Amino acid sequence: MKKKLSALLLASLLPLLGATQAAQAADDLALIQKAGVLRIGTEGTYAPFSFHDPKNNQLIGFDVDIGRAIAKQLGVKAEFVEGKWDGLIAGLDVNRYDVVINQVGISAERQAKFDFSKPYIASAAALIVRDDNTTIHTFADLKGKRSANTITSNFGKLAQRSGAEVVPVQGFNDAIALLTSGRVEATVNDQLSFLDFKKQQPKAKVKVVATDNSAEFGQSGVLMRKNQSDLKAAIDKALDALRDDGTYKQISERYFGEDLSSNVK
Numbered sequence: 001m002k003k004k005l006s007a008l009l010l011a012s013l014l015p016l017l018g019a020t021q022a023a024q025a026a027d028d029l030a031l032i033q034k035a036g037v038l039r040i041g042t043e044g045t046y047a048p049f050s051f052h053d054p055k056n057n058q059l060i061g062f063d064v065d066i067g068r069a070i071a072k073q074l075g076v077k078a079e080f081v082e083g084k085w086d087g088l089i090a091g092l093d094v095n096r097y098d099v100v101i102n103q104v105g106i107s108a109e110r111q112a113k114f115d116f117s118k119p120y121i122a123s124a125a126a127l128i129v130r131d132d133n134t135t136i137h138t139f140a141d142l143k144g145k146r147s148a149n150t151i152t153s154n155f156g157k158l159a160q161r162s163g164a165e166v167v168p169v170q171g172f173n174d175a176i177a178l179l180t181s182g183r184v185e186a187t188v189n190d191q192l193s194f195l196d197f198k199k200q201q202p203k204a205k206v207k208v209v210a211t212d213n214s215a216e217f218g219q220s221g222v223l224m225r226k227n228q229s230d231l232k233a234a235i236d237k238a239l240d241a242l243r244d245d246g247t248y249k250q251i252s253e254r255y256f257g258e259d260l261s262s263n264v265k
Helices: 002-026 028-035 062-074 085-092 154-161 172-181 191-200 229-244 247-256
Strands: 037-042 077-082 114-116 125-130 146-149 165-168 187-190 206-212 223-225
Touching: 028 037, 028 062, 028 229, 037 062, 037 085, 062 077, 062 229, 062 247, 085 223, 125 154, 125 172, 125 191, 146 154, 146 172, 146 187, 154 165, 154 187, 172 187, 172 191, 172 206, 187 191, 191 206, 191 247, 223 229, 229 247
Parallel strands: 037 077, 146 165
Antiparallel strands: 114 223, 125 187, 125 206
């Protein structure tokens, strides 16, 4: 009898729980505006997108500035919550933040569980090796080689598909350190990050031997929980405004020396 009553009670509560969860999911924009804060998940170790200024340790970067500009368009302040890449996206599930802005590539796999804004930047996957490497010329040459990557990233998955043994790291800098020390033969990483790295360290003995600009890597968007139609619309509108008023151009030129808005489809 008790089991039957418990089952009936559970059955009556499920619709209410579902309705509550749906209401919470649909209300993120209103909650953000009420709190006056947009909580943004980011790495803080991924130059030039999200990193700490060595002069004063302040969080800066292309994605950081884009995040602050989006928050301003929404009429709120940006609050950044830093975390390691391999747990960054999962942080959305436990409500550590409202969105993730950290060069998250728009992929079908991620779209099945999360929503994205329209793309705000485009880049490519770069196959990076040491200058003296003469055996790796294409992604196919990674078969049986060691590649330093964050294992849950699209770059790490490309390395695995190419037959590489992926050596786990926390970010770009760790990957380059393993590569230059000879502990791995390659890393698959963001081409814009590599260009920034070479700008900062032109004598670094690494080179790009191949790139992949397929949709899996080319387009990055603001990541958010599913069914956030109001929040998505507001962020998309904010991104349009940043392009129209020249803010995007200024941020892009600050970190890359040119306006990258034309690269975004």
